[in-house]
Amino acid sequence: MRPEKDPKTDELLNSYLDGELSSQDCAEVQRLVSEDASIARRLRQLERCRILVSSLPPAEPPVELVSGIKELLRSRSAGVEGLEHIERRRGARHLLARQVLAAAVMIGLFGLMGAVVYKIVSPERSVSPIVAVKPAPTIKPEAVPVETEKTVAAEDETGVGLYSLQLQTTDFVAVDAFVNKLLDESSWLNYEVTKEGRSRSVYRVLCSRGGLETLVSDLATVWSKFDSATLVVYTDSIGRYVAVESVRPEQITDIAKQDALEGRIKLAKDFAVLNTIEQVSPEGQMLALVDRVYPELTTIPRPVLTSGEKRAAPVPESPSEWVRVDLNIVVTGHK
């Protein structure tokens, strides 16, 4: 047997030298060594070789090794920090731009939300935007048996509806003529008109609630001519009112039907919210939703065109049900 040429024997002998054999394998190696001189010689060769290598004295590490490590760490850290600094500066610019953009968007959103909330929470205003500029005239109370000498929004009483309907139109002449004629033909109401320049007319109307409903249904036939229609419902506090923008004819009659002032104010607020949301929401979606959930809020029979027909007077209300309506109709033409 030539151990030098036998890798398995070498592996066994090396494992034996390194103490990596089990006691059983150790005993086997010892038996082989005692019985085979060549294996014993090979074992001694391997052992000497191992001793020579392991006898090499350890070298002392250079004294500057630790300081070198720390210096290397510092330089790498500085490099990383430098890169981070550049990245931070670059990121800061992007961040600033994004913050400005976000702030602008937030301001816009807050503005929009504020407008909506303002309409919802505090639609009552302390300053009347449009009022009759002069005291209302004395009106013969044939159909309207109430006192008339008062200023709009100056005083109110339970059961009296005090409103201002502000209509803006680009076709002022035609619309104003229509309103004027309409009021002229409405024998169940009294009115007085004040012309202010060429593009503004103020009609002071006194009628019953039924008369108002008829009047509004007639106005509805030209509602599309109005660029804007705002109903102002006055409260019993001087100078405070609820403005319902983009008001629709049916909303006016619904409000007027409320017996109590609180009911009129509440409904006016609801309509104000509804109309405001409708304006800021995608076209028709909100209204469609409300229509489905509360159809009674938005649906009333559409008025019938009365052009060329004899207009029927409203059904007379019993004295106990009779409620006076004091309505200013302000027609304004766009410049």
Add this chain to the structure above:
Amino acid sequence: MRVAQGRHINVDDAVLIQRWLDGDAAALDRLIGKYQGRIYNLILKMCANPDDAAELSQNTFVKIIENIDGFESRSSFYTWAFRIAVNLTLNHCKRRATVRFASLDAEPAGGDDQARQALAAVLWDDKTPDPAQVAENRELCELIQKAIGKLEDEHRTVIVLRDIEGMDYAQIAEVLGVELGTVKSRLSRARAALRQILEAL
């Protein structure tokens, strides 16, 4: 004969590492101080150049520090750190293509006859050599280092880990990322090769 010391260090290592991670800078100094000599010697025996060994030792510790968060305590810090050192050194050796021994390159011709005779006596006499006497013979040590340097990288590595660092087979397998049987066969071939190189000297 050296004794494997790695297993006796792990508990303290874990404590030091934890202290260091907790912000104790002195723990890092102790950790470096504990291993710098052994890692430097391992690298020096593998690359045979003191300057390269110093630089590779620094890089090893930097890499250890930078990757300490990724160290999993399932393995010992000792074998993990040595694995980093071995890999860095082997990559360095591959880049250099051949290992050169500065001391032996500058060796004066005929200046080591005495060492060669001493080596021959150790190799062929039946008398077991005295490690202390070998260590005191500077020329003989240089011959041995030269022989080690002539080994293939994988043979040199396993010889250094076993006979200089004193690792057991399992630790060597962990450091090299190989099977235990591979360590056995590789070490056997390495010693046989070293024997042949020494005889040729």
